[in-house]
Amino acid sequence: MQQEKVEQTLVLIKPDALKNSVTGFLLSQLSEYHTGSRFAGAKIVQVSRMLAEQHYAAHQGKPFYEALLDYIMGRAHYPDDAWKRRVIAIVYLGPGALKKVRSVAGPTDPHVARDEQPGCIRALGTVVPIKNAAGEVISERLDNLIHASATHDEAEREIKLWFTPCDIPPLMRTYPTDVCEEHYYLKDGELSDTYEPGSVCLFAPGDVVWSSDLELLRSCTRNAQAASSCDVVIAKYLINRNPLDD
Numbered sequence: 001m002q003q004e005k006v007e008q009t010l011v012l013i014k015p016d017a018l019k020n021s022v023t024g025f026l027l028s029q030l031s032e033y034h035t036g037s038r039f040a041g042a043k044i045v046q047v048s049r050m051l052a053e054q055h056y057a058a059h060q061g062k063p064f065y066e067a068l069l070d071y072i073m074g075r076a077h078y079p080d081d082a083w084k085r086r087v088i089a090i091v092y093l094g095p096g097a098l099k100k101v102r103s104v105a106g107p108t109d110p111h112v113a114r115d116e117q118p119g120c121i122r123a124l125g126t127v128v129p130i131k132n133a134a135g136e137v138i139s140e141r142l143d144n145l146i147h148a149s150a151t152h153d154e155a156e157r158e159i160k161l162w163f164t165p166c167d168i169p170p171l172m173r174t175y176p177t178d179v180c181e182e183h184y185y186l187k188d189g190e191l192s193d194t195y196e197p198g199s200v201c202l203f204a205p206g207d208v209v210w211s212s213d214l215e216l217l218r219s220c221t222r223n224a225q226a227a228s229s230c231d232v233v234i235a236k237y238l239i240n241r242n243p244l245d246d
């Protein structure tokens, strides 16, 4: 039998799964026993709009986009209890992990999942109509309990978006890292190499960082680009830092 390549994939246990208390079931379905993959990283995240926008950047402009952001930010399932809004982000590592986890998750649309793959995780999901101001249904929000990266490129982008290298044990990391030699601070949406009161320190000398993150921050400061072009790096360094605005 041909050896399957060891891969990494990002899984998100979405707010509807947490609200419906099916987390244990999902983790069990994703266990090494079922998928042959192992946990390489895990964190509980209250999702900011910046992180949600970066995660679902490919869907910007679609009729369900705003509803999708509300969903992943936990606003849809916890409109009044902001403190309960969270997802569980997990990195899985194993042979053929991408395909196996997508298969355990099942088709995107819960109705299709129930028809075509009863027993998959997304078969337990819900479909919520999205209406315009006139009350007409313009799209659907698919509350499908779990996110799983679809391709290698998507997995790399998503794992680097949600996790720093130090969230993952060194022998389980598969993307190149560097040791940063400079400071990068963020204040009022501006990047800087100098601390001022109110600055957030993104990178400090000696930090282990994704090589691609370091390149992007360097090019942003060198070319005086807007810090927002580095949101894909910045978002993860703001995870769980301060309470989010409602």
Ligand code: CDP
Residues within 6 Å of the ligand: 064, 068, 107, 108, 139, 140, 141, 142, 143, 144, 147, 148, 150
């Ligand atoms: O998650 P997956 O890769 O299977 O599907 P996608 O097409 O990349 O869409 C991302 C997510 O957007 C889905 O998992 C759904 O939760 C949501 N979605 C939605 O709410 N309404 C749609 N009409 C399509 C997708």
Ligand code: MG
Residues within 6 Å of the ligand: 150
């Ligand atoms: Mg997708």
